[in-house]
Amino acid sequence: MNLVRAELLKIRTTNTWWIFGLIALPLWALTLLVNWASSSALLGMDPNEPGLDADQAEQTRVAAEAVNVATNLYTSGQFFGVLVVLLLAAIVVTNEFFHQTATTTFLVTPRREAVVLAKLAASVVLGLIFWLVTTLLNLALVPLILNALDVGVQLGEPAVWRAIGLNALAYALWAVLGVGAGVLIRSQIGATITLSTVYVIGFLGAATVFALLTPRIGDWFGNLQVLVPPLASQLMIAGTELPGNPPRWVGAVVLIGYALLAGGLGTWITKKRDIT
Amino acid sequence: MTAGSEEIVVSHLTKHYKKLRAVDNLSFTVHSGRVTGFLGPNGAGKTTTLRMMLGLVQPTAGTATFGGVRYADLDRPIRHVGAVLEASSAHKGRSGINHLRVICSAAGLPRQAADEALARVGLTPAAKRKFKGYSLGMKQRLGIAAALLGDPRVLILDEPANGLDPEGIRWMRDLLKALAAEGRTVLVSSHLLGEMQQLADDVVIIAAGQLIRQGPVDEVLGSMTGLSQVRVRTPQPAELAAALSEQQATVAALPDGALTVTGLDAAQVGHAAFKAGVELHELTGERADLEQVFLQLTAGKAGIR
Structure with missing residues (x-):
């Protein structure tokens, strides 16, 4: 517990967390506006419009269900929110090497696995704070948007609350991924650039590749896109099962798998490595 | 710990990198109540040795113990051993006092230990200033404050005089002598030999990773009659x-x-x-x-x- 408190104190006593928070806020506002616009477009769409094949028509119909429009809006900000948490969690580790504080840290606590666990715990707390703030903002603003869309606030739907809860899990798991990534890429700048590039480009690139290749190779290939971490975390927070997609729990399992791998590998490497 | 048990015993310590024997079967003893100078040319393996003693670098072979216990096995080690290894080892955006509070928090020490340690090294006026605004001498003092937090019986310092002005060097000398006079074990690496002659009671001299000579300064100097x-x-x-x-x-x-x-x-x-x-x-x-x-x-x- 002392160690987790110390890690949280480390975060609190530098500027990084609130600078990242300031970056996250406009990004959250942007995604909320985009989701508003796309919900409005979706609700205005006619599933029986010519030009859509049967699958696409079905997907459009389900996505336009009130509960799915609502969950999408109530979890606004996840795409960039988890990216910010990922970077902050990586910096929790890379800071120690960038500022050469790793020496002091491991002198105070020679059991290095305890240090990594404390960093994981502190980063998860940080991730949940980001989740909490965006969720409270969403709960305040989204009912207004839903009313404007004539959908109703939907807060009586268990699916909405489940999505909000799974969104918290997503923030926590991305924090774990960040700590693991920070151990693997010790350079502060290297980690920040690599992770944000891989996250954004990887997401767009994977989405494009799957969109292009799935019709040629088959639906089973399309289901593999759940292996791409940002797609997995988006799948987790869908309101209901979406046709043409793997079930939600698969998204959670994939993300937990990555988190365990990153956390475990990070701990193991930290234990072996010489601190010079 | 009982009196006299804070001896540092380095035994057959060895570190091989791919082609380099950085430290080669090194054994020496550091006694309590004395300042021991750890001397060697650049690249002799001093820093690697200190880092192996403190569990930061994994030795290829050999052990180092403090009162018979390896560093990693000490209960709350900074209460037994205080170490100053790099002058610049604090987050640049964090204030001096917060740097110490983080360590107190991790080690389960009371918060006021940070204020006391800062006062002892004369940094109280700069407590809330960020580390990047510290001079090299102030950074060294903060490092020493961190090492003193747990009131340890053993102190290990790697080149602590680096970057200090003459007044700072004198302050450091007086502080280390006072700590040794309280019965603590003090091991200081340095290449400032004039400074060491004034400060050290014993010396351990290494070169190319191997022990060259160890003993009281007078004895080591006296053994070299060819030079007198x-x-x-x-x-x-x-x-x-x-x-x-x-x-x-x-x-x-x-x-x-x-x-x-x-x-x-x-x-x-x-x-x-x-x-x-x-x-x-x-x-x-x-x-x-x-x-x-x-x-x-x-x-x-x-x-x-």
Whole structure:
């Protein structure tokens, strides 16, 4: 517990967390506006419009269900929110090497696995704070948007609350991924650039590749896109099962798998490595 | 810990990198109540040795113990051993006092230990200033404050005089001597030999990863009689030179008329003069200093490996 408190104190006593928070806020506002616009477009769409094949028509119909429009809006900000948490969690580790504080840290606590666990715990707390703030903002603003869309606030739907809860899990798991990534890429700048590039480009690139290749190779290939971490975390927070997609729990399992791998590998490497 | 149990025992410590034996079967003992200087040319393996002793670098072989216990096995180690390894080891955007509070928090020490340690090194006025605004000397002081947080019985410092001005060096010398006088074990690595001669009671000299010599400073200096000189003044220099040359001593004339004799100590020179019936006006033994001894001992072993 002392160690987790110390890690949280480390975060609190530098500027990084609130600078990242300031970056996250406009990004959250942007995604909320985009989701508003796309919900409005979706609700205005006619599933029986010519030009859509049967699958696409079905997907459009389900996505336009009130509960799915609502969950999408109530979890606004996840795409960039988890990216910010990922970077902050990586910096929790890379800071120690960038500022050469790793020496002091491991002198105070020679059991290095305890240090990594404390960093994981502190980063998860940080991730949940980001989740909490965006969720409270969403709960305040989204009912207004839903009313404007004539959908109703939907807060009586268990699916909405489940999505909000799974969104918290997503923030926590991305924090774990960040700590693991920070151990693997010790350079502060290297980690920040690599992770944000891989996250954004990887997401767009994977989405494009799957969109292009799935019709040629088959639906089973399309289901593999759940292996791409940002797609997995988006799948987790869908309101209901979406046709043409793997079930939600698969998204959670994939993300937990990555988190365990990153956390475990990070701990193991930290234990072996010489601190010079 | 009981008194006298804070000895540091380094035993067959070895670190091999791919092609380099950075530290090679190194054994030495550091006693409590004394300041021990840890000397060696650049690249001799001093820092690697200190880092292995503290569990930061995994030794290829060998152990280091503090009162019989390895660092990693100590219960709350910073209460036993305080270490200052790098001057710049704090987050640049964090204030000095917060740097210490983080350590207190992780080690389960009370918060006011941070304020006390900061006061002890004279940094209280800069407590809330960010680390990047500290001078090199202030950074060294903060590092020492961090090492003193747990009131440890053993202190290990790697080049603590780096970047200190003359007043800072004197402050450091007084502090380390005072800590040793309280019965603590103090191990200081340095390449400032003049400073070490004033500070250290014992020395451990290594080169190329191997132990060259260890022991009390006086003993190490005294063992190098080949380097000590005797200054002698006489109205009969030719007779004295002849008498001394018979004993394989080397005699050189100084511009002021005095002679320097190498190879004999003052008593031997005085005895030779007495037997030869030569009148002496001055007879001074000039012992080799640590720098001469160090250079002699590490000759040919220094440099890039």
